[in-house]
Amino acid sequence: MTKGAEIDAVVFDVLGTLVDEPAGLRAGLRALAPPLDPPEAERLLSLWQRHIEREQRRVLDGTRPYVTSDVLDLEAARLVAADTGVVDPAAVTALALSARKLPPWPDTVAGLARIAERFPLIGLSNASRTVLLGLNAHAGLRWHQALSAEDARTYKPHPAVYQLAVTVSGHPPERLLMVAAHAWDLRGAQRLGLRTAYVARPVGDPPTATDAFDLYAEDLTDLADQLGDA
Numbered sequence: 001m002t003k004g005a006e007i008d009a010v011v012f013d014v015l016g017t018l019v020d021e022p023a024g025l026r027a028g029l030r031a032l033a034p035p036l037d038p039p040e041a042e043r044l045l046s047l048w049q050r051h052i053e054r055e056q057r058r059v060l061d062g063t064r065p066y067v068t069s070d071v072l073d074l075e076a077a078r079l080v081a082a083d084t085g086v087v088d089p090a091a092v093t094a095l096a097l098s099a100r101k102l103p104p105w106p107d108t109v110a111g112l113a114r115i116a117e118r119f120p121l122i123g124l125s126n127a128s129r130t131v132l133l134g135l136n137a138h139a140g141l142r143w144h145q146a147l148s149a150e151d152a153r154t155y156k157p158h159p160a161v162y163q164l165a166v167t168v169s170g171h172p173p174e175r176l177l178m179v180a181a182h183a184w185d186l187r188g189a190q191r192l193g194l195r196t197a198y199v200a201r202p203v204g205d206p207p208t209a210t211d212a213f214d215l216y217a218e219d220l221t222d223l224a225d226q227l228g229d230a
Helices: 021-032 038-061 069-084 089-100 108-116 129-139 159-169 183-191 220-229
Strands: 009-012 121-125 145-148 176-180 195-199 215-217
Touching (some): 021 038, 021 069, 021 089, 069 129, 121 129, 121 159, 145 159, 183 195
Parallel strands (some): 121 145, 176 195
16 A cells, blocks of 8 residues: 555454454363363364364355354354363353453554544454454454444355445445455455455464565554554
8 A cells, every 4th residue: 555545444353353362262261171281272272263264164165054153152162162071061151252252462452542543443353243242342442333244144255244344434445444464354355355454463364475465564553653654
């Protein structure tokens, strides 16, 4: 994005970009089966994440009807609990709800506040409406509008999800800037014509040599600086 290029709104991915999803899930895992050594916690976290990724892919492929992220979180919690021998339904439910209690990255709240001084902010997440409400409240995220993929009955990177932000903003896609720590997410936004900004996170999906995003930022502070200079 060249200096002086105009954008009318900034669209943010949430999971991994604004909140530390693995940290929140690890806390839920430790509560499920204490004491839990780090290697075992990472194995269970991977089991959870693989299930979510596989089932979202099945929805995108059309081999599974759409279900909300709440359903997938509960499935993942049951899978992990069964692996650890936990059968208490209350404990399984508590683990599933840990997906709504994810901590923000240290720069998230202040970075959003700075960017919100200049642009309308739209959250766009694969999380369900209910999960997104919990995430926003727990992490203290500031939005002018928060949108869930539930409204499109599919998951990113399906274009219908990004179209939600375009429709709500009332602006053409090239006037929106999509911000994410996942290159796959930004590629999906690009296919619909949105501008893109990659923000580096330890848990993100980094760009490849063939990616060409409009902005690259170390964190939201850096992104706010770049948007302020543009």
